[in-house]
Amino acid sequence: xxxxxxxxxxxxxxxxxxxxxxxxxxxxxxxxxxxxxxxxxxxxxxxxxxxxxxxxxxxxxxxxxxxxxxxxxxxxxxxxxxxxxxxxxxxxxxxxxxxxxxxxxxxxxxxxxxxxxxxxxxxxxxxx
Numbered sequence: 013x014x015x016x017x018x019x020x021x022x023x024x025x026x027x028x029x030x031x032x033x034x035x036x037x038x039x040x041x042x043x044x045x046x047x048x049x050x051x052x053x054x055x056x057x058x059x060x061x062x063x064x065x066x067x068x069x070x071x072x073x074x075x076x077x078x079x080x081x082x083x084x085x086x087x088x089x090x091x092x093x094x095x096x097x098x099x100x101x102x103x104x105x106x107x108x109x110x111x112x113x114x115x116x117x118x119x120x121x122x123x124x125x126x127x128x129x130x131x132x133x134x135x136x137x138x139x140x
Contacts, residue, residue: 057131060099070091081110121136
């Protein structure tokens, strides 16, 4: 006759307990993931506008010294610390637009891209 020992109890999770844990994790992910993605897009938009402001300040500083605004973005690398900032919405350093309607008026803005969805970047109007 074979005796079963009750000294060693098997301890494991039941299928119901595992399903409840998976369900709770799924609900938390469903709530947290959209909020996280929205926060990431908002941060990219804010960074693009902040970088646009830095470009605008460099354009204005150089425009005040030379007397006119240059619309070539590459001319401002020295004024921006040696490199153009990367636009997080486009993923490139050329994601900023400089337009000049006259020698004393210019506008600078970040370009919107696929990483930020639909939004209107801040336009910085410069005059001297």
